[in-house]
Amino acid sequence: MNYNLPDLNKAKFRSRYQAPIIRDPVKLTEKQRQLGRGLFYHVITYGCQANVRDGEVISGILEEMGYQPTEMLEKADIIILNTCAIRDNAEKRVLGEIGFLQNYKQRKKSLILGVCGCMAQEEVVVEKILKSHPTVQLIFGTHNLPEIPAMIEKIMETNKKSVSVYSMQGNIYEGLPSRRSLPHKASVSIMDGCDKFCTYCIVPYTRGQQRSRLMNDILEEVRDLKESGYKEILLLGQNVNAYGKELDGNGDFADLLEKTAQMGIERIRFMTSHPWDFTERMVDVIGTYSNIMPYIHLPLQSGNNEILKLMGRRYTRDQYKELYDKLVARIPEVSISTDIIVGFPNETEQQFLDTLDIVEYCKYDNAFSFIFSPRPGTPAARMEDATPLEEKKDRLLRLNERLDYYSKIQNQKWENRTVKVLVDGPSKNNPEIYSGYTPQQKLVNFVKKEAAVGDIIDVLITEAKKNSLNGIQL
Ligand code: SAH
Ligand code: SF4
Ligand code: F3S
Numbered sequence: 452m453n454y455n456l457p458d459l460n461k462a463k464f465r466s467r468y469q470a471p472i473i474r475d476p477v478k479l480t481e482k483q484r485q486l487g488r489g490l491f492y493h494v495i496t497y498g499c500q501a502n503v504r505d506g507e508v509i510s511g512i513l514e515e516m517g518y519q520p521t522e523m524l525e526k527a528d529i530i531i532l533n534t535c536a537i538r539d540n541a542e543k544r545v546l547g548e549i550g551f552l553q554n555y556k557q558r559k560k561s562l563i564l565g566v567c568g569c570m571a572q573e574e575v576v577v578e579k580i581l582k583s584h585p586t587v588q589l590i591f592g593t594h595n596l597p598e599i600p601a602m603i604e605k606i607m608e609t610n611k612k613s614v615s616v617y618s619m620q621g622n623i624y625e626g627l628p629s630r631r632s633l634p635h636k637a638s639v640s641i642m643d644g645c646d647k648f649c650t651y652c653i654v655p656y657t658r659g660q661q662r663s664r665l666m667n668d669i670l671e672e673v674r675d676l677k678e679s680g681y682k683e684i685l686l687l688g689q690n691v692n693a694y695g696k697e698l699d700g701n702g703d704f705a706d707l708l709e710k711t712a713q714m715g716i717e718r719i720r721f722m723t724s725h726p727w728d729f730t731e732r733m734v735d736v737i738g739t740y741s742n743i744m745p746y747i748h749l750p751l752q753s754g755n756n757e758i759l760k761l762m763g764r765r766y767t768r769d770q771y772k773e774l775y776d777k778l779v780a781r782i783p784e785v786s787i788s789t790d791i792i793v794g795f796p797n798e799t800e801q802q803f804l805d806t807l808d809i810v811e812y813c814k815y816d817n818a819f820s821f822i823f824s825p826r827p828g829t830p831a832a833r834m835e836d837a838t839p840l841e842e843k844k845d846r847l848l849r850l851n852e853r854l855d856y857y858s859k860i861q862n863q864k865w866e867n868r869t870v871k872v873l874v875d876g877p878s879k880n881n882p883e884i885y886s887g888y889t890p891q892q893k894l895v896n897f898v899k900k901e902a903a904v905g906d907i908i909d910v911l912i913t914e915a916k917k918n919s920l921n922g923i924q925l
Contacts, residue, residue, distance in 0.1 A: 454612075454614035454615070455595075455614065455615040455616055455617060456574060456577060456614065456616060457571065457572045457573060457574045457577055457592060457616040457618050458574060458618040459572070459573060459574060459618065459656045459827060459828035460828065461618040461619075462572065462618035462619070462655075462656040462657070462659065462828075463648075463655065463656055463828070464620065465620065465646060465660055466620070468620060468660075469697070469698075470620065470621055470622055470623050470660065470662040470697075471622050471623070472622070472623045472625060472665070473597075473622050473623065473624050473625070474625045474626050475625070475626040476597035476622075476624050476626070476627065477512055477515065477596075477597050477599075477600065477627060477628055479515055479516065479600050480600075482604070483516055483600040483601070483603075483604055484515065484516060484517060485517055486516050486517060486600070486603060486604060486607060487513060487514075487516040487517035487518030487519075487528075487529075487603075488517040489517075490517070490518050490519070490528040490529070491518060491519050491520070491521040491526050491527050491528050491529075492510070492513045492518040492519070492520060492521070492527060492528065492529045492530075492531070493520070493521055493522070493523075493524060493527040493529070493530045493531070494506050494509055494510055494513075494530075494531045494533055495530070495531070495532050495533065495548070496533040496568075497532075497533065497534055497535040497541060497544070497545060497568070498533075498534065498535025498536075498537065498541065498568065498569065499535065499537075500638055500685065500687050500722060501640065501643070501658070501687060501688075501689070502533055502534075502535060502568055502569070503632075503638065504638045504640050504687060505533060505567075505568065505593065505596065506533045506632075507629045507630055507631055507632055507638075508596055508627045508628065508629045509531060509533065509567070509596065509599065510629070510630040511627065511628030511629035511630045512596065512599045512600065512627070512628050513529070513599070514628070514630055515600075515628050516600055516603065520630075524552075524555055525555060525558070525559075527555070527562065528559075528561065528562060528563065529562070529563040529564075529565065529589075529603070530552060530555065530562065530563075530564055530565070531565040531566070531567060531589070532545060532548060532549065532552075532564075532565065532566050532567070532568070533567050533568040534566060534567065534568035534569060534570035534571065535568060535569055535570070536568075536569035536570045536572065536573055536576070536653050536657055536826070537569070537652075537653065537654070537824075537826075538821060538824035538826075539824045539825075539826075540824070542570055542576065545566075545570060546579070549564070549566065549580065549584050549587060550584070552564055553584070553586055556586045563588055563589055563603065563606055563607075564586055564587045564588060564589070565587070565588070565589030565590065565591070566580060566587055566589070566590050567589075567590070567591045567592065567593075567595075568593065569593060569653070569654070569657035569658070571590050571591060571592045571593070571616055572592050572593060572616060572618065572656065572657040572658075573653075573657070573827055573828075575827055577590060577614070577616065581612075581614070587612075588606050588610075588611075588612045588613065589602055589603065589606060589612070589613055589614075590612070590613075590614040590615070590616065591613075591614075591615050591616065592615065592616030592617055592618075593657060593658055593659070594616075594617040594619055594621050594622070594659060595615045595616060595617055596624070596627065597624065597627070598615050602615060618656075619659060620644075620659050620660035620662075621643060621644055621658070621659030621660055621662055622662070623643070623662050623663075623664055625664070625668055633875075634680070634681075634904060634905065635680070635681060635682045635683065635873070635875075635904055635905035636681065636682065636683040636684075636685070636873075636875075637676050637681045637683070637684050637685070638684070638685045638687050639669060639672050639673060639676070639684050639685065639686055639687060640664070640687045640688065641663065641664055641669050641686050641687060641688050641691060641694055641707065642661060642662060642663040642664060642688035642689070642690075642691070642693075642694055643658055643659065643661075643662050643688070643689075644658045644659040644660045644661045644662050644689070645658060645661055645689040645690060646660060646661045646693075647689075647690060647693075647725065647727075647763070647765075648763060649752070649762050649763050649764060650761065650762055650763045650829060650830040650831040651762060651792065651795065651823060651824075651825075651826065651829060651831040651832075652826070652829060653826040653827070653828065653829055654689055656828055656829075658689070661689075661690070661693060661696070661697060662697075663688075663694050663695045663696070663697060663698055663701070665698070665701060666695070666701050666702050666706070666707055666710070669686075669707065669711075670710055670711065670714065673711055673714055673716060674714060676716070677714060677715070677716045680905070681716065682716070682717045682718060682873055682905050682907065683716070683717065683718035683719070683720065683873055684711070684716055684718070684719055684720070685720045685721065685722060686707070686708070686711065686719065686720070686721040686722075687721075687722055688722075688723070689723060690723065690724075690725040690728060691704055691721045691722065691723065691724060692704050692724050692725055692727070692728035692729050692730070692733060693725065693727075693728045694707055695707070696728075703730070704721075704728075704730075704733055705730060705732040705733045705735075705736045708721070708733065708736045708737065708740075708743060709736045709740070712736070712740035712742050712743050713740075715742070716742065717742060717873075717907060718742060718744055718873060718890070719740075719742055719743045719744060720744050720746065720892070722748055723748050723750065724747055724748060724749055724750075725750070726749055726750070726751075726764075726766050726770070726771055726774050727764070727765050727766055729774055731777075734777055734778060734781050734782065735781065737782050738781045738782040738783065744890045744891070744892065745782050745783060745784055745785040745786065745890055745891060746785070746786050746787075746788075746890065746891050746892040747778055747782075747785060747786075747787050747788075748787075748788045748789070748790075749771075749774070749775070749778070749787055749788070749789055750789055750790035750791075751771060751789045751790070751791055751806070751809060751813075752764055752790060752791060752792050753791070753792065753795060753798075753802070753805070753806050754768050754771075754805040754806035754807070754808055754809035754810070755768065755798075755801075755802035755803075755805035755806060756768055756805075757802065758795050758798055758802050758805075761795065761796075761831075761834075762792075762795060762831070763830075768805065768809060771809065772809070772812060772813075775787065775812070775813050784890075784891065785891075786816040786817075786861065786891035786892060786893070787813060787815055787816055788815055788816055788817035788818055788819075788892075789813070789815050789817075789818045789819070790818070790819045790820075790821070791806060791810075791818060791819070791820045791821070791850060791854075792820075792821050792822075792823050793806070793820065793821070793822055793823065793843055793846040793847050793850055794822050794823045794838055794840075794842070794843030794846060794847075795823045795831065796823070796831060796834035796835065796836035796838070797834070797835070797836055797837055797838060798823075798838060798846075803846050803850075806850070807849070807850065807853060810850070810853050810854060810857070811853070814857040814860065814861065815854060815857055815858070815861070816857075816858060816861040816862075816891065816892075816893075817858055817861075817892075817918075818854040818858070820847060820850050820851055820854060821847075822840075822843045822844065822847055823843070855917050858917050858918065859915065859916070859917045862893065862915035862916065862917070862919075862920055863915040864915075865889075865893065865912045865915060865920055866912055866913070866914065866915050867911070867912065867913075868911075868912055869909050869910065869911050869912075869925060870889045870890075870893075870895065870909070870910055870912060870920075870922070871889065871890060871907055871908070871909065871910075872887040872888065872889055872895050872897065872907070872908055872909075872910045872922075873887050873888055873905070873906075873907050874886075874887040874899075874902045874903065874904055874905065874906045874907070874908060875887045875888070875904065876904045878896050881896075883898075884896050884897065884898060884899070885897055885898075885899040885902050885924075887908075889920075893919070893920055894918065894919040894920070895910055895912070895919065895920045895921070895922050896919055896920070896921050896922070897910045897921070897922040897923060897924050898922075898923045898924060899924050900924045900925075901924075902924060908924055908925075909924070909925040910922040910923065910924050910925065911923050911925055
């Protein structure tokens with residue numbers, strides 16, 4: 452069997468190298484363009500925005516092969532699971548889903564089942580799939596998207612498996628096909644990979660070295676999106692603040708934000724900001740341009756200095772608070788959200804209380820909280836851990852109680868005020884009610900008068916809930 456299998460140990464290699472820029476890497480043969488004619492595909496994406504963006508690229512590639520999208524699994528001729536490896540429970544869910552999809556394979560023998568994304572970068576996972584789920588025929592890694600057409604061709608011709616996962620620093624691909632999922636909001640990946648190596652995190656292993664796209668390539672994509680009528684773009688990277696650090700003479704994230712803002716697209720967002728690389732100028736640029744949305748996701752992870760050090764986060768609680776103060780002072784009506792991990796190996800009750808203390812200080816608009824999950828290959832997974840799981844669960848409950856309290860308080864500030872909402876369309880639960888987001892990234896469900904997807908409208912907020920606002924269109 453001729454497989455390219457993953458190797459997490461190899462994936463952590465870093466050198467001073469300029470990632471090669473490969474333009475138009477997907478070149479289909481005439482035959483590959485016909486392979487999917489009359490056939491249907493379905494991509495299921497888990498995980499972060501980077502994965503969602505990859506899902507759009509995978510869809511784009513499949514459509515160039517002639518496949519059409521379908522929402523119905525039973526109709527699909529190829530189903531691809533685009534997976535996330537960030538925590539163990541995310542992985543368990545995917546393995547369960549693979550088991551469930553066997554039913555479809557039994558009913559339709561020609562169905563191709565594929566697994567890709569961050570889990571495909573882990574050797575334990577790939578071994579398990581090859582052994583326990585033999586009906587999965589297609590496995591490709593996060594660096595292997597351009598190979599999809601050739602891999603599918605091989606499976607169709609031989610009915611054998613095709614497995615290709617590179618554990619490498621990575622390339623920059625420009626001009627990948629893509630099928631965008633929304634008509635008014637678009638993600639623009641400005642960089643891939645991560646070099647921070649927080650000790651608990653698997654992302655630097657699954658996504659490779661930090662590779663920033665050239666400023667001009669990004670701006671060109673934004674220009675195209677604006678011309679196609681997009682109202683909002685999300686500049687995407689694991690650490691957007693570190694954008695451009697490895698490129699000479701290209702400019703940094705503040706430059707990129709400013710140039711994007713000057714292009715006049717209505718709304719600009721960005722994700723994720725690591726507190727470590729947040730410069731004064733970035734704060735000023737965000738505060739200056741009204742089309743850069745006043746919403747910052749600023750992961751805290753822990754409020755205790757010893758734990759932060761063990762996590763490799765490279766800031767202290769005081770530095771975090773100082774940055775928070777600066778953002779609040781210089782960006783009008785900014786909203787701030789965060790990520791927090793409880794139960795890092797040997798975290799004491801006292802250390803956990805330091806985290807709660809920062810929550811009381813920052814009064815987050817929104818937060819994502821997790822129990823530490825040991826990830827294969829990472830330093831934190833090798834640490835002895837004496838804290839019982841029950842105690843970690845209890846900490847998570849106590850933390851969530853405070854986070855929910857502040858989300859509600861922050862939302863109540865908007866009651867009886869008029870806000871600008873970018874309309875997404877009918878809300879999930881009630882087609883009579885429309886929904887959209889405010890500049891502060893607050894979800895608003897509102898009674899509509901005249902609103903279409905992509906409009907920016909005025910809504911009077913009548914009621915604040917924990918996770919959303921209710922209102923009436925004016
Ligand atoms: N690049 C972003 C984070 C991406 S991962 C940043 O640096 O902020 C999203 C979140 O998942 C992290 O912020 C962290 O809170 C959580 N996370 C990552 N690894 C984890 C692990 N091993 N266990 C529990 N939570 C984890
Ligand atoms: Fe993971 Fe840290 Fe990189 Fe974020 S900065 S992706 S938490 S290693
Ligand atoms: Fe998950 Fe990979 Fe994103 S591990 S969070 S999908 S980078």
